[in-house]
Amino acid sequence: MVKKEPFFWITVSCGLIILAFILIPLIEMLTAPSLSMLKETIQDKDVVRSIRLSIYTAGLAALIAFIFGTPLAYLLARTNFRGKHLIESIIDLPIVIPHPVVGIAILSVAGRGHWLGQIFNELGIRIMGSVTGIVVVLTFVGLPFYINAVKNGFESIPPRLENVSRSLGASMFSTFARITFPLAWRSMLIGIIMCSARAISEFGAVVIVAYHPMIAPVLLYERFEGYGLKYSQPVAVWLVSVCLALFLILRILTLRNAKNA
Amino acid sequence: MKNNRIKLVISLFCAAIILLPASLVLAEPSGKLVMFHAGSLSVPFAAMEKVFEAKYPKVDLQREASGSQKAARKVSDLKKPCDIMASADYKVIDKLLIPQYAALNIRFATNQLVLCYTDKSRYAGEVNAGNWYEILQRKGVVWGHSDPNLDPCGYRSLMVMQLAEKHYKIPGLYDKMLANRPIENVRPKSVELISLLQTGNMDYAWEYLSVAVQHKLNYIVLPDEMNLGNYKYDNFYAQAVVKVSGKKPGTYMEMKGKSCTYGVTLISDAPNKEAAVAFLEYMLDPEGGLKILKEMGQPPFIPCRVSSEAMKAKLPSELQKLVTVKN
Amino acid sequence: MITIENVNIHLGEFDLREINLSIEKNEFFILMGPTGAGKTVLLEAIAGLIRVDSGHIVVDGRDVTGLPPEKRGVSIVYQDYSLFPHLTVRDNITYGLHFHRTPKAEAAKRFDRLVEDLDLSHLLHRLPANLSGGENQRIALARALIVDPKVLLLDEPLSALDPGFREDLRKGLKRLHETTDATFLMVTHDFSEALSLADRAAVMDGGKIKQVGGMKEIFQRPESTFVADFVGMKNLFTASFHDTKAAINGLEIELGKSPENGHGYIAIRPEDVVLSRRELHSSMRNSFKGTVTEVTDQGLYYEVSIAIEAVTFKSLITKSSLFDLEIGEGSHIYLSFKATAIHTF
Numbered sequence: 001m002v003k004k005e006p007f008f009w010i011t012v013s014c015g016l017i018i019l020a021f022i023l024i025p026l027i028e029m030l031t032a033p034s035l036s037m038l039k040e041t042i043q044d045k046d047v048v049r050s051i052r053l054s055i056y057t058a059g060l061a062a063l064i065a066f067i068f069g070t071p072l073a074y075l076l077a078r079t080n081f082r083g084k085h086l087i088e089s090i091i092d093l094p095i096v097i098p099h100p101v102v103g104i105a106i107l108s109v110a111g112r113g114h115w116l117g118q119i120f121n122e123l124g125i126r127i128m129g130s131v132t133g134i135v136v137v138l139t140f141v142g143l144p145f146y147i148n149a150v151k152n153g154f155e156s157i158p159p160r161l162e163n164v165s166r167s168l169g170a171s172m173f174s175t176f177a178r179i180t181f182p183l184a185w186r187s188m189l190i191g192i193i194m195c196s197a198r199a200i201s202e203f204g205a206v207v208i209v210a211y212h213p214m215i216a217p218v219l220l221y222e223r224f225e226g227y228g229l230k231y232s233q234p235v236a237v238w239l240v241s242v243c244l245a246l247f248l249i250l251r252i253l254t255l256r257n258a259k260n261a
Numbered sequence: 262m263k264n265n266r267i268k269l270v271i272s273l274f275c276a277a278i279i280l281l282p283a284s285l286v287l288a289e290p291s292g293k294l295v296m297f298h299a300g301s302l303s304v305p306f307a308a309m310e311k312v313f314e315a316k317y318p319k320v321d322l323q324r325e326a327s328g329s330q331k332a333a334r335k336v337s338d339l340k341k342p343c344d345i346m347a348s349a350d351y352k353v354i355d356k357l358l359i360p361q362y363a364a365l366n367i368r369f370a371t372n373q374l375v376l377c378y379t380d381k382s383r384y385a386g387e388v389n390a391g392n393w394y395e396i397l398q399r400k401g402v403v404w405g406h407s408d409p410n411l412d413p414c415g416y417r418s419l420m421v422m423q424l425a426e427k428h429y430k431i432p433g434l435y436d437k438m439l440a441n442r443p444i445e446n447v448r449p450k451s452v453e454l455i456s457l458l459q460t461g462n463m464d465y466a467w468e469y470l471s472v473a474v475q476h477k478l479n480y481i482v483l484p485d486e487m488n489l490g491n492y493k494y495d496n497f498y499a500q501a502v503v504k505v506s507g508k509k510p511g512t513y514m515e516m517k518g519k520s521c522t523y524g525v526t527l528i529s530d531a532p533n534k535e536a537a538v539a540f541l542e543y544m545l546d547p548e549g550g551l552k553i554l555k556e557m558g559q560p561p562f563i564p565c566r567v568s569s570e571a572m573k574a575k576l577p578s579e580l581q582k583l584v585t586v587k588n
Numbered sequence: 589m590i591t592i593e594n595v596n597i598h599l600g601e602f603d604l605r606e607i608n609l610s611i612e613k614n615e616f617f618i619l620m621g622p623t624g625a626g627k628t629v630l631l632e633a634i635a636g637l638i639r640v641d642s643g644h645i646v647v648d649g650r651d652v653t654g655l656p657p658e659k660r661g662v663s664i665v666y667q668d669y670s671l672f673p674h675l676t677v678r679d680n681i682t683y684g685l686h687f688h689r690t691p692k693a694e695a696a697k698r699f700d701r702l703v704e705d706l707d708l709s710h711l712l713h714r715l716p717a718n719l720s721g722g723e724n725q726r727i728a729l730a731r732a733l734i735v736d737p738k739v740l741l742l743d744e745p746l747s748a749l750d751p752g753f754r755e756d757l758r759k760g761l762k763r764l765h766e767t768t769d770a771t772f773l774m775v776t777h778d779f780s781e782a783l784s785l786a787d788r789a790a791v792m793d794g795g796k797i798k799q800v801g802g803m804k805e806i807f808q809r810p811e812s813t814f815v816a817d818f819v820g821m822k823n824l825f826t827a828s829f830h831d832t833k834a835a836i837n838g839l840e841i842e843l844g845k846s847p848e849n850g851h852g853y854i855a856i857r858p859e860d861v862v863l864s865r866r867e868l869h870s871s872m873r874n875s876f877k878g879t880v881t882e883v884t885d886q887g888l889y890y891e892v893s894i895a896i897e898a899v900t901f902k903s904l905i906t907k908s909s910l911f912d913l914e915i916g917e918g919s920h921i922y923l924s925f926k927a928t929a930i931h932t933f
Contacts, residue, residue: 104456112381112461128403128462129445160670163637166657167664168735169687178683182674211453212445222449225331225411228338 026240033234041234046219051242054216057131058199061138062192065146070188073147074180077154092144099141103208106137110209133209141202142195149194153187154180186254193250200243290536291319295342297332298324299349300452301372301414301468302523304475305557306347309550313543320536328412328450330505333357336528344531345540349469350413351524356514363526364575367584369545369565370554372469372521373490374414374421375480377454382464385479393481394425397438397465404465405446405454410506413521414451417489418467420501420518424487427500469521474558492520523559527577538577545583589613589771590634590739595643602629604795607643611788616765616772618782618803620818621792627775630792631741634773635664648738658687663732663770667744669724671716677727678712684735695734702730705767706760721749722757729761733768742774746781758784779819783807791815811933813853821855821931822891822902828852834932837898842873844927851932858891860929861903864922865913875924880915894923 033041041047076088094102110127111117120127127133157180165175203217211218216239224232298306303326310322325332329348335341337357346363348354354366376393378385383403384396397404406418419435426434446463448454454466455476470490473480485491489498501518525544531537544550551561566587567573573586590611597604604626611617619627632638634645636657644653652660663684671680681702685695703709706726716724725745732740745761746754762785765772776782782789783803790800791814799806799815810816816824825836834841834854841854862868868875878896890910892903901923905913915921 107456107462108460110460110462111457113459114461117461128457129443158668158670160666160668161672163632163635163657164664164666164670164731165672165683166637167635167660167662167741168684168731169658170684171656171658171687174687178686179672210445211448212443225327225334227334 029233030237030240032229033237037230037234038237042238046214047216047235047238050214050216050219051239053131053134053213054200054239055242055246057134057138057215058142058196060135061142061199062146062196064135064139065143065195066188066192069143069147069191070150073150074154074176076147077151078159091147094141095144099202099204100208102140103137103205106133106140106205107209110136127209129210129212131213134206134213134215137205137209138199138202141205142199145198146191146195149191150184150188153184153191156187157183189250189254193247197243197247289319290317290533290539292321292533292536294320294322294344294533294536294540296322296324296345296347296540297335297341297343298326298345298347299329299332299523300326300412300450301349301472302326302347303452305471305550305554305559308553308557309544312549312553313540316543317536317539320539322540326450326452328407328415329353330357330413331411331449336362342532343528344533344537345525345527347523347525348413349521349523350417350516350519351522352516352519353413354524354526358526358528363528365526365567365572366524367526367541367545367565367567367576367580368522368524368562369551370523370559370561371490371492372471372523372559373483373488374417374467374521375470375473375482375488376465377458377468377473377478377480378465379458379461379479381461382458382479384464388465388481390481390483393465393483394422394429394431394434394438398441400441402441402465403446403463405442405448405457405463406467407451407454408447408449409503409516411449412451413516414467414469415447416503416505416516417521419503420498420516421467421483421487421489423501423503424489424498424518425483427497428484428486469559471554471557471559489518489521492522495519538579541577542579542583545580589615589648590773591644591646592630592634593644593646595630595633595645596641597629597633597638598641599629599638602626602795604629604633607797609790609797609800611771611773613648614769614771615787616762616774616785618786618789619773619775619792620779620782620789621777621798622818623777624794625792626795627777627792628743629795631664631743631773631775634739635662635741636660637664661738662741663735663737663739664741665725665728665732665743665745667748669721669728669748671724671727671731673716675715676712677708677714677716677719680716680727681708681712681730681734683731688735690735698734698736702734705764706730722753725749725757726760729764733764733770737770740768740770740772742772744775744777746776747778754781761785791818793818809931809933810855816853816855816931816933820857822858823856823861825854825899826852827854827932829932834930839876839897839899841930842927843930843932844873847932853933855931855933856901856925856929858902858904860925861901862924863892863894863903863905863909863913863915864924867922868924870924871926872924873927874930875922877920877922880917880919880921883910883915883917892921894921896923 076084107128108114109116110120110133112121125132127136161179162175165179170178201217203221206215207218220232220235220239223235306324310324314320314322329350330353332346332348333353334357336343336346346354346358351366351368354363359366378388383401388396396402407415409415409419422438423435426432451468452472454463454468457463458466458478486494486497498518498520503516504513505516507514527537527541545565547563551563554561565584567584568588570586573581573584576584592607592609595604595607607630619630621627629638633640636652636655640653644651646652647660647662672683675683682699706729708726708730711719711723746757749757758781774785786803788802789806791798791806793814799811806815807819810819810821813824827834827836829847829851832843832846834843836854876896878894880892881895881900882893884891889904889906892905892915894901894903903923913921
């Protein structure tokens with residue numbers, strides 16, 4: 001047998017350390033509550049409602065990112081113009097801004113102290129303490145993840161394919177529908193998953209804009225602050241399980257299609 | 262005899278010499294000092310922190326503001342290490358911390374509730390002490406209060422409105438007002454409502470007078486019968502009752518209306534008792550912390566009060582001179 | 589069929605300046621030049637994939653300068669064929685038909701004919717992924733021609749293939765051109781490819797067109813040092829002319845006729861430089877004795893460099909000739925060339 005050199009062992013050790021670092025706290029949290037507590041928690045109407053709200057708002061945020069982010073991602077992938085780097089940096093801003101700051105910023109714009117807030121008011125749109133406000137926050141934090149994933153997807157499709165399509169008589173729309181989209185849909189799905197994952201776990205920004213209605217992380221925090229670990233761990237387990245289940249389904253779907261393609 | 266007396270004097274002298282440096286070493290408070298306190302005390306305590314840390318540079322005062330029940334629960338449920346806990350309602354200390362986690366309860370200041378608003382609020386030009394309860398019912402008016410389960414200001418706001426119903430003799434007024442206050446307008450901490458007012462996301466909010474003054478908000482002063490600020494009306498106040506969550510989820514306890522009395526306690530197994538006592542000594546000093554409270558619109562008790570001789574006896578010696586017994 | 593008038597394109601590093609070109613219907617026209625000359629840019633401009641900054645492009649009498657690619661009737665085949673990876677070969681070929689209102693019968697006829705001509709029937713159900721370069725090229729051609737384009741643009745279609753296949757596919761292209769109505773415009777950097785396929789050609793360099801004309805003309809009568817060098821006229825010299833004689837670096841050459849006014853160069857193809865062990869007494873007017881300075885193996889031929897005083901000539905001879913002449917570095921050798929082999933410009 002070939003002797004493995006130190007380099008190999010160093011890399012393996014680092015890998016094991018990282019896996020342990022991630023898995024140990026998660027396993028501890030998942031196994032801490034008793035089965036009866038888990039059962040009791042999932043029967044709690046507030047818990048179910050908050051998890052449903054989390055999934056719903058994250059899904060909506062991902063949908064908005066999909067609709068508005070796809071054209072922008074396509075533009076960034078295909079064109080070069082002065083100021084492109086600036087635009088890309090702006091799109092990445094939500095990632096670097098601390099979460100509570102995001103919440104405060106959105107709240108400041110949404111109130112009647114700001115001209116935009118006044119317009120919302122006139123239109124009857126309410127941001128503070130509403131599902132609308134939550135979706136606004138989640139879209140804000142999730143957009144860069146979607147756009148970057150899809151932009152990479154588009155960049156990996158050679159522009160020549162689109163050129164040939166157009167030379168054969170297809171308009172830009174037809175080309176996008178028949179050539180670009182079928183080759184890029186997987187990266188769009190990945191973008192949606194990344195955006196949803198980011199959205200569903202958001203806490204610091206949402207809690208400032210809307211304490212009620214309660215998304216799951218806020219409920220989790222409230223239970224923890226109010227009643228301690230014992231009462232918040234089961235909620236955490238359910239939330240994590242639901243998230244994992246959703247993403248597992250999406251992963252399987254993508255892989256299955258990849259095999260068929 | 263003379264020899265013995267000389268021996269005694271010499272022993273005492275030696276003891277003093279030995280003990281003096283030791284006491285000097287023990288004298289200076291230092292290290293981390295952890296304080297959980299009510300949100301409405303944030304501004305005065307920030308000022309006190311500056312003065313105190315200037316006086317004792319080796320002490321690092323770390324404060325966590327929250328609703329008072331939440332602060333108490335951090336000690337009782339979460340077992341978070343804490344030296345001092347200050348509550349917007351001294352009753353919270355009695356109900357949640359005594360006797361297991363604390364033995365003392367020093368009442369140090371009063372407050373009253375007012376209805377705050379800004380120039381941007383709807384009907385800001387119209388509202389006054391005579392029509393506020395009607396404006397709060399108007400459709401489109403966004404008003405709120407803090408969570409009664411986490412913050413005394415929350416249940417006190419509800420009590421004020423219950424008392425309004427009784428004082429104005431308008432049956433059903435309380436429920437009618439609450440009908441116009443969806444759950445989305447309730448926040449864990451009353452100071453959060455301030456930023457909502459300032460950004461124009463909320464029109465009216467219930468807050469302590471001290472907080473309104475500190476943040477330069479407009480406010481309506483209500484009659485003493487309703488504002489929970491005058492202990493002479495404690496009997497009238499007692500008519501207001503609000504159910505809030507108890508020690509465990511699913512259980513409840515009743516809070517009866519009483520004038521706003523702030524309380525502070527020294528946690529029994531405080532990690533840094535020395536620094537804690539030093540802080541309390543400063544805080545309860547009429548020329549020290551109490552003066553700051555007064556300047557910031559929060560009338561202090563001078564001197565501070567404990568409810569019984571027994572409790573006074575339990576106080577550290579440095580604090581005994583700063584309190585009186587009054588029930 | 590294609591007229592390019594005063595076209596200027598500014599594209600960052602690539603600049604096309606004052607391009608004027610005219611291509612006849614059903615011609616096989618070739619655009620030659622070194623890499624970076626701007627050939628692909630010009631091709632994509634004709635296809636409508638790159639915008640022109642000034643000038644006009646006219647295709648079949650229609651000014652298409654402002655039209656998007658889908659409205660020009662110009663098909664393009666790229667060097668890497670760019671087949672749609674997610675569609676079968678059949679779907680790749682029939683792709684363009686979705687956007688043209690071709691009657692079903694006509695479409696089927698075209699499909700069958702192209703599939704037969706290009707020998708693709710056994711591949712129709714496959715995906716492009718694992719096919720050979722030659723198969724890819726034929727599929728790309730079928731896809732481009734099924735929509736009956738007025739112009740077929742080919743961007744170095746043979747460069748990606750093994751040399752062995754190139755010959756076959758070159759013939760295939762020529763055959764295809766003869767069976768369709770389309771005008772072929774092909775880009776290549778390989779001069780010999782151009783020689784075998786083109787009717788007419790243009791040589792480009794640095795974003796400009798250097799020479800346009802029939803292949804024979806360009807090959808034998810380059811109009812500039814660049815073109816001469818490009819077409820492989822390796823013996824390129826500045827010359828001063830006097831009557832029917834030219835002087836290159838002191839060496840006198842007999843031209844047989846007076847050169848035109850303004851000419852300053854002479855060029856001779858290396859194949860036209862004949863080598864011999866002894867002085868040749870023939871009708872060739874120019875004969876010199878020189879020393880071999882270098883012999884380089886060009887694969888099928890040898891290139892021999894001979895120094896005659898201050899001038900170095902290059903000659904191309906076969907391997908057998910090399911052995912017969914017993915040439916090595918330092919050997920003395922005679923070289924001769926006809927006056928008619930000398931090109932002046």
